[in-house]
Amino acid sequence: MTSIAELGEARVADSSGLVVEGPIGGIAVRLDAPAPSPGDDLPAKFKRSYAGSRVLITGGMGFIGGHVARRLVGLGAEVSVFDADVSKDRLSIVNDPSEALRSRLSLVRGDIRFAADLQAVLAVPFDYVFHFAAYAVIECSTQHPVDTIETNALGVVNLLEALRHAPWRPKSITFASTDKVYGEMGTSSYSEESPLRGIGVYDAAKLAGDVFARMYSEVFGLPTVVIRLCNVFGPHDHNVAFRLIPKALSRIYRGDDPEPPVLYYDSLNHWRDYIYVDDAVDAFLLVGSRNRCRGHVYNVAAATHAPTAQILKDLVDCAAALEASHDPKRRAAIERNGIRIEMRNGVPGVVAIDRQHLDGSKLRALGFAPKTSFADGLARTVAFYRSLYRPPPERCADCIDDREALARA
Numbered sequence: 084m085t086s087i088a089e090l091g092e093a094r095v096a097d098s099s100g101l102v103v104e105g106p107i108g109g110i111a112v113r114l115d116a117p118a119p120s121p122g123d124d125l126p127a128k129f130k131r132s133y134a135g136s137r138v139l140i141t142g143g144m145g146f147i148g149g150h151v152a153r154r155l156v157g158l159g160a161e162v163s164v165f166d167a168d169v170s171k172d173r174l175s176i177v178n179d180p181s182e183a184l185r186s187r188l189s190l191v192r193g194d195i196r197f198a199a200d201l202q203a204v205l206a207v208p209f210d211y212v213f214h215f216a217a218y219a220v221i222e223c224s225t226q227h228p229v230d231t232i233e234t235n236a237l238g239v240v241n242l243l244e245a246l247r248h249a250p251w252r253p254k255s256i257t258f259a260s261t262d263k264v265y266g267e268m269g270t271s272s273y274s275e276e277s278p279l280r281g282i283g284v285y286d287a288a289k290l291a292g293d294v295f296a297r298m299y300s301e302v303f304g305l306p307t308v309v310i311r312l313c314n315v316f317g318p319h320d321h322n323v324a325f326r327l328i329p330k331a332l333s334r335i336y337r338g339d340d341p342e343p344p345v346l347y348y349d350s351l352n353h354w355r356d357y358i359y360v361d362d363a364v365d366a367f368l369l370v371g372s373r374n375r376c377r378g379h380v381y382n383v384a385a386a387t388h389a390p391t392a393q394i395l396k397d398l399v400d401c402a403a404a405l406e407a408s409h410d411p412k413r414r415a416a417i418e419r420n421g422i423r424i425e426m427r428n429g430v431p432g433v434v435a436i437d438r439q440h441l442d443g444s445k446l447r448a449l450g451f452a453p454k455t456s457f458a459d460g461l462a463r464t465v466a467f468y469r470s471l472y473r474p475p476p477e478r479c480a481d482c483i484d485d486r487e488a489l490a491r492a
């Protein structure tokens with residue numbers, strides 16, 4: 084078990100490949116010029132693969148699926164989103180007031196628990212399928228185990244069965260799995276070959292979906308690819324009730340007076356990997372477009388591996404710094420509040436994993452490298468939530484879209 088005393092070693096190298104020394108006289112010193120990243124040519128490759136293609140995204144109204152949809156539309160793909168809730172009223176990256184994205188998507192309301200819904204949407208052929216639809220919050224899954232298993236495990240089977248019987252084959256079917264399938268470790272990091280010990284409701288149901296995706300490749304030859312994601316963060320994650328970063332930022336910005344983010348005492352020793360959402364999108368588009376990835380599993384490792392306490396401290400520092408140019412009173416309150424540590428008697432049924440750390444070398448060998456440092460990603464994320472909750476003019480480029488939906492919600 085890791086002790087809180089290890090907090091000091093939380094920082095890892097800047098993912099851009101820069102070597103950045105600590106501040107000297109308040110100025111960060113860049114020692115090395117950026118090395119060309121092996122992923123620098125990815126945008127051109129993605130354009131070649133996806134422009135003009137037909138893509139189905141399940142769960143495309145959600146956080147990651149929505150970002151994938153936005154990127155693919157930008158690349159010139161014809162994107163269909165299949166989601167249980169495609170309403171205009173929900174908070175989603177898709178629901179920008181100008182409908183710039185929404186109007187360029189084909190939106191299909193459907194439930195992956197129902198085979199008929201999937202058969203209907205798959206009546207037309209797709210070149211690529213990305214599967215994100217899921218119960219994606221651990222606490223909600225634990226409250227609804229049967230629904231979770233029907234959605235996260237059997238829903239995958241429904242999708243793959245419908246694809247198996249379709250009179251056409253997509254080039255790839257990419258499944259969003261999770262680092263939670265590995266369960267608790269005790270060693271330094273998990274490779275794709277590590278044992279799968281996920282035992283919580285969410286973890287086990289995703290693990291079953293992960294196994295089924297590989298089974299349909301082995302047994303029926305479907306071109307499935309499994310991505311095991313670490314924690315993804317960024318703008319437009321509207322799971323603010325439970326997820327660490329959105330929840331903390333909604334506490335800081337939602338009310339007239341900021342509330343301190345809460346760090347639960349039982350999470351003090353938790354370490355997690357964090358990747359910025361744009362980098363996670365790159366990983367999906369990369370494996371989806373490569374023939375050699377079919378039938379394989381890839382870990383998407385972090386730009387940053389850090390304890391939960393450090394993440395919240397960075398978030399508070401970042402929010403306070405941003406506030407300097409907006410509202411000095413709020414800045415003082417954010418700094419005064421700091422982080423609140425609370426005791427709780429465990430969340431019934433939630434199996435919390437202490438340390439999660441993915442080995443991402445298999446995906447890196449394909450040319451993938453996270454481009455966004457944790458600090459940059461956090462700054463963009465904080466600016467987004469500030470702009471979502473606080474009145475104009477404090478808006479940022481990422482965020483204008485969701486304000487109207489928030490007002491309606």
Ligand SMILES: NC(=O)c1ccc[n+]([C@@H]2O[C@H](COP(=O)([O-])OP(=O)(O)OC[C@H]3O[C@@H](n4cnc5c(N)ncnc54)[C@H](O)[C@@H]3O)[C@@H](O)[C@H]2O)c1
Nearest residue numbers: 142144145146147167194195216217219259261312314315
């Ligand atoms: N966000 C992360 O940090 C993270 C990490 C690892 C894995 N994942 C996986 O990535 C995927 C996307 O996660 P997210 O953060 O975007 O979640 P999200 O909750 O924002 O999006 C999930 C979407 O699925 C839809 N959905 C739920 N049940 C459905 C059903 N029965 N039929 C059709 N649609 C349904 C929801 O309406 C929602 O739009 C999930 O499969 C999740 O398990 C996410």
